[in-house]
């Protein structure tokens with residue numbers, strides 16, 4: 164089932180997400196399927212549960228849609244339960260990011276290029292591993308959502324201010340996007 168995506172300004176995007184009970188497999192799988200459906204419908208590469216209004220630690224990532232450019236991600240379609248970043252590399256890189264909760268905005272963001280993460284996978288198997296490359300980038304963006312952060316928190320105050328006008332136009336209904344959304348009303 165495709166769910167509406169919560170847009171910047173919704174309080175849930177500022178909450179710290181809680182770990183889920185990993186033994187509740189049926190409920191988790193049903194939620195995950197809805198998140199995959201929603202991600203596919205919106206054309207994004209990742210979706211975190213706060214973006215569908217739930218402050219819990221569930222993320223889905225689909226890199227298959229960029230596998231024409233990055234063939235190593237052909238068929239990459241995974242869920243991450245209770246993910247936590249426990250270490251990061253000192254080396255960083257700067258890449259352009261966008262977010263389904265901030266339609267129409269993209270900005271360069273600097274982040275560590277390697278991260279050590281713990282999580283449960285689609286089959287509820289626990290992992291503790293270092294991740295690099297584009298996946299590390301997407302994970303950091305999505306896992307930020309679980310800490311109540313969005314990517315424009317990581318850009319300069321000047322650039323952030325420039326982007327607020329774009330967001331306000333969207334909230335006032337002056338701009339649209341192609342997927343279902345849930346916004347706070349702005350006058």
Ligand code: ZN
Nearest residue numbers: 261262263264
């Ligand atoms: Zn996002």
